[in-house]
Amino acid sequence: MHRHILSLLLVITSILPLSGRDYPYGTPSEPWEESFGNHRAVINVPRSAESAEVVFNWRRHGNGVADHRFIIVEASTGKQVPNILRKRVDNEECDIVFGPVKSGTYHFYYLPYNVQLGCGNCFCDYLKQEEAPDSRWVANLPKPVSARVVRVESRTTFDSFYPMELPATASERKKYLSSQKADMYVFPEDRIYPARMRDEIPSRWLAIKQGEGFSGTAAPNEYYAFQACIWAPEAPLGKLEYSITDLRSAAGTIPASAVTCINLEGTDPAGKSVTFDVTVPKGTVQPLWFGVDIPENQACGVYNGTLTLSDDAGKEAVVPVTLTVEGAPIEDRGDNEPWRHSRLRWLNSTLGLEDIPTAPYSDVAVSGDTVSVLGRSVKLAGNGSAEQIESWDWEVLDSPVRLVIVSGGKEIPILASEISSKLGRSTYNRIYHAENDGLEITCNVTVEFDGWVDTKYTIRAQKKIDIDDIRLEIPVSKDVAKAFMGLGLHAQEIPQEFEGGWSGPVKVIDASGKPAPIAKAQSDNPYVDDLLWPFDSFWIGRAEAGIQCELRGSSYTGPLLNVYHPAYPLSWDNGGKGGFRILNGEDDVTVVAYSGSRTLEAGASVDYEYALIVTPVKDLTPEAHFGDRYYHGSPVLPSDSDIDAGVTVVNIHHATEMNPFINYPYQMAQTLHGIADDLHSKGCKLKIYYTVRELSNAVPEIWAIRSLGHEIFRGGEGGGAAWLQEHLCSDYTHQWYHHFDFDVADHHPSDAAVLMAEGPSRCSTTMSRVLHGW
Numbered sequence: 179m180h181r182h183i184l185s186l187l188l189v190i191t192s193i194l195p196l197s198g199r200d201y202p203y204g205t206p207s208e209p210w211e212e213s214f215g216n217h218r219a220v221i222n223v224p225r226s227a228e229s230a231e232v233v234f235n236w237r238r239h240g241n242g243v244a245d246h247r248f249i250i251v252e253a254s255t256g257k258q259v260p261n262i263l264r265k266r267v268d269n270e271e272c273d274i275v276f277g278p279v280k281s282g283t284y285h286f287y288y289l290p291y292n293v294q295l296g297c298g299n300c301f302c303d304y305l306k307q308e309e310a311p312d313s314r315w316v317a318n319l320p321k322p323v324s325a326r327v328v329r330v331e332s333r334t335t336f337d338s339f340y341p342m343e344l345p346a347t348a349s350e351r352k353k354y355l356s357s358q359k360a361d362m363y364v365f366p367e368d369r370i371y372p373a374r375m376r377d378e379i380p381s382r383w384l385a386i387k388q389g390e391g392f393s394g395t396a397a398p399n400e401y402y403a404f405q406a407c408i409w410a411p412e413a414p415l416g417k418l419e420y421s422i423t424d425l426r427s428a429a430g431t432i433p434a435s436a437v438t439c440i441n442l443e444g445t446d447p448a449g450k451s452v453t454f455d456v457t458v459p460k461g462t463v464q465p466l467w468f469g470v471d472i473p474e475n476q477a478c479g480v481y482n483g484t485l486t487l488s489d490d491a492g493k494e495a496v497v498p499v500t501l502t503v504e505g506a507p508i509e510d511r512g513d514n515e516p517w518r519h520s521r522l523r524w525l526n527s528t529l530g531l532e533d534i535p536t537a538p539y540s541d542v543a544v545s546g547d548t549v550s551v552l553g554r555s556v557k558l559a560g561n562g563s564a565e566q567i568e569s570w571d572w573e574v575l576d577s578p579v580r581l582v583i584v585s586g587g588k589e590i591p592i593l594a595s596e597i598s599s600k601l602g603r604s605t606y607n608r609i610y611h612a613e614n615d616g617l618e619i620t621c622n623v624t625v626e627f628d629g630w631v632d633t634k635y636t637i638r639a640q641k642k643i644d645i646d647d648i649r650l651e652i653p654v655s656k657d658v659a660k661a662f663m664g665l666g667l668h669a670q671e672i673p674q675e676f677e678g679g680w681s682g683p684v685k686v687i688d689a690s691g692k693p694a695p696i697a698k699a700q701s702d703n704p705y706v707d708d709l710l711w712p713f714d715s716f717w718i719g720r721a722e723a724g725i726q727c728e729l730r731g732s733s734y735t736g737p738l739l740n741v742y743h744p745a746y747p748l749s750w751d752n753g754g755k756g757g758f759r760i761l762n763g764e765d766d767v768t769v770v771a772y773s774g775s776r777t778l779e780a781g782a783s784v785d786y787e788y789a790l791i792v793t794p795v796k797d798l799t800p801e802a803h804f805g806d807r808y809y810h811g812s813p814v815l816p817s818d819s820d821i822d823a824g825v826t827v828v829n830i831h832h833a834t835e836m837n838p839f840i841n842y843p844y845q846m847a848q849t850l851h852g853i854a855d856d857l858h859s860k861g862c863k864l865k866i867y868y869t870v871r872e873l874s875n876a877v878p879e880i881w882a883i884r885s886l887g888h889e890i891f892r893g894g895e896g897g898g899a900a901w902l903q904e905h906l907c908s909d910y911t912h913q914w915y916h917h918f919d920f921d922v923a924d925h926h927p928s929d930a931a932v933l934m935a936e937g938p939s940r941c942s943t944t945m946s947r948v949l950h951g952w
Contacts, residue, residue: 201235201330203340209333209925214249215289216337216900220329221250223284228315229261229277229322234286236330237344238269239375240907246289247305250276253283261311263319270347275322277315284325291900293917293927297833300899300915300930334925336876337901342371345378355411358388362495363409364487366392369519372881373407373465374905383407391498392485399474399507403519403882406487406497407465408458415458416489418442420466425501429479432501436471438526441885444940445526454889457489465885469523474507516845516878525940533602535627538796541603542627549606549625554792556631561592562610562621563633569792572723576655576766581635581786583617584646590615603627616641629792634730636785639778648749649772650729650788658723659767664716665758672718672767676760680713680746689762714747718769719793729771730787749786752776815853821860828857831867832874833916833929839874840867840914840931845923872913872931875901892935899930906932 201219210218223230244267250259259276266273272288292303332338346354365383367373373380396402408415420439425432438444441464446452458464466487481501488494512520535541543550547565548557559565559578567574583590594612610621618638625631637648663669666682673694675687686694715728731747750756755774760767771788778784809816810829814836832840836849843850843866854864873891877883883890884906891910896903898912911933918928 201327203330203332203338205332205335205338209927210285212293212333212927213290214251214285214287214333215246215291216333216904217287217289217339218331218333219286219288219327220253220331221284221286221325222328223279223281223323223325225323226280227277227320227323229263229275229319230279230325231265231273231275231322232286232325232327234272234274234327235270236272236288237339237347237381238272239339239343239345239378240269240904243267243269245304245307247308248274249287249290249308251285251287252280253285259284261315262308263311263316269345275319277322279323279325286327289900289904294899294915295917295919297914297916300912300928302898302900302903304900304903334927336924336926337904339904341382342374342380343905344381345375346381346384350381350384351379351411354384360388360495361493362415362487362489363388363411364495364497365407365409366390366497367405367407367465368394369403369405370517372519373405373463373885374881376462376464379409379463389496391500393500393502395502395504396470396472397505397508397512398472398476398478398503399509399511400472400518401511401520401523402470402472402501403522404468404470405465406468406485407463408487408495409463410458410460412460414460415464415493416491418456418458418464418466419488419490420485422485422499423483425470425481425483425499427477427479427481429477429503432470432472432476432481432483432503434483438469438471438523439466440469440522440525440882441466445528447940449528449531454886456887465882467519467522467882467885469520470501471523472503476503478504514847519879519882521844522879522882533604535604539627542601542606542625544601544606551625551627551629551792552795553797554629556625556792558608558623560610561594561612562608562623562635564631564790567725567790567792569629569719569723570794570797572658573655574658574719574723574725574792576653579653579790580651582647582649582651583637584648585615585643587646590617592619592621594619594621613640616643629795631790631792632730632787633789634785634787636783637778638783639780641780642778644775644777646775647772648776648784648786649770650786651768651770652718652725652727653766653768654718654725656764656766658719660720661724662716662718662760664713665760665769666713667716672762673760674762677757678759679754679757680751716769717793718767721794721798724793726791726793727769727771728789728791730789731785747787749773749784816862818860821862825862827863827865829865829867833918835920835922837866838918838922838926839876839929840872840916841869842874842877843868845876870934872933875899875906875930875932876926888935890935890939892933894933898932899928901928902930902932 219234219236221232248262250262251257252259259279261277263275265275290305292305294300294302365386392404392406394402394404408418420442422434422437424434441454441456443453456464481503483499485497485499486494487497512518539552548555554569556564557566563579563581564575565578581592583592591614592612593614594610597609597611599608604627606625608623612619616639618640620636622634623631659672661669662672666678667686671689673686674689674691675685676683677685688694715726717724717726719725729747729750731749750771750773752773757772759770761770806826807824808827808829809820809825810831814830814834816825816828830837832838836853837843837846839845850866857864893909894911896906896908896910896912899915902910902912913931913933915931916929918926
């Protein structure tokens, strides 16, 4: 019903009377050729002439608006006008003379680009400025006829700048500020108009008087979203806070506790309440997105309350809020209609955080120092490290895992005592404390139901101390240590000797005692690096038993992937001093991760964290594993003959007609549900491509997500597909791009993703949970 709400708004605008510098905005019945770009002005030339002049008050946002080629085409013939003379081109106005012309309609394209087909990384190649007009035409230029812009069009509704990316002009802002005095400028805004620009206010807001309230309409059972956008035109604003009264009507009350501001508060990936420090630099706009959790039995009526916004310097704004609740209870909280932005509540989801192991795992059990999970156990030593690990009746370790601290050529023993422990159904946590030789050491160990063991040592200096090395030693039994992969090595037999650093191996001696060839990463081109670099983990063992180890750090929580290139974990890397060794002895294979020398000043601390996964994580059932037959190809869905031949699992990748947008299948939920039902009826399972690395630009909540700063979207130098450059403009990292060779709803020509921030965020974590549940 509301799928084409923006299209409707654009059409409505086209019939409104023009006022001053305003134009009607809309889209054509069918998109024009993509290479002309995503935007054009429709110009009327009243009579034939050698030249015509048009003054287009285009209200452009972003940098470099004069750098692109201008193309003017006669609408009836498609013939390109040969001469364009630029008189004034800036963010506010485009004044050009063009010709020769006939009377009629012309299309002025001002952002044309070379279309990049296929997929991968997109480097949008905008066409450079057109050639200078013919000198003879310029020399003999008579007074041009006056042409006028009669309509502004975007290639699709998704490409449109209207209305939230049409900035107020400098003179309009000045006039507004002189007539509207406020300590804090606040613009209440409906959810269908997400604030987009961070360094401009849209001209639409000029009609809003400071102190005006917000008014909206919601349904029972809806998670209702709205915005309060704060502008700091003359001075920065400090840390923002809000308070809201109960919303009351004669019919009942919506309590203040039902209101949440996702920018200022929420639930972190661990399910804990968290607040965020948000400030507003001078000259910028900060949208605050609010959600009102309306229960299914909420009585219909007009509810009134007051929202107060303030900063830590005492500046304040009061916004009256009127919310009309009417109609029947809405389905799915509104989630099936993306324009409602009800899915923003997913950011604070606690789905999957219950203290209940996932089938077929069993509850965590503890007996003395031994923690048992499905098929495996970890015996904890007195200092928090693993004394022994058993996996499906195999003893994995030859001797205990050790964190070794060396100072002055001597090892400092970690003589710890337990200070707390906590057992749940799905996790067991134990904390140790030690003090010795001027160091205070805390060890926090968590064992989870699937065999994941996270160990974090915090080492604090009670006095200045020079440390020779801090290293992790994992001695694995010879019976178990049969294969190895990671630390820059391919999956292989255990090498006889290995030396490596965070940038890759420097010395490899194979089992026969001969040097093995060492591949070198091509660091000058991050897109052709060997996928082994950078790395942060390794696995050692055999099919029946083993350990995967990930080295982590206090400032690092995400995977090291070829597309991210994040900084290495600070403590382990230690400014390039850290590295790795494999010592292949007679009784065991010891993997060593060392960090090298450092000096800790009195009171300073450093974290050393590593996570082990005891493998295999489930009972090995080769018959079941090899009984699965995956289908992943073209056509996207298997035929009945494919299923009869043994297909049991079907993968649907993104960039397909039924799942076009990367990591956001929700746009096609109804289609995918139908496919799943059909495959299930035929005895097949369905898998949908999904990661948390990047997110499609087609996400309806993209502007609300961006209002969260860098919590979810990684910053960067921008670039990439045309849509990203024209709308996000800056401070993002473009990622996967796929140009469609099939028709997509709303005529999307391509999918362009942006990179997610490293580490867990409310978006990446809860989207995974919701998709898993869905």
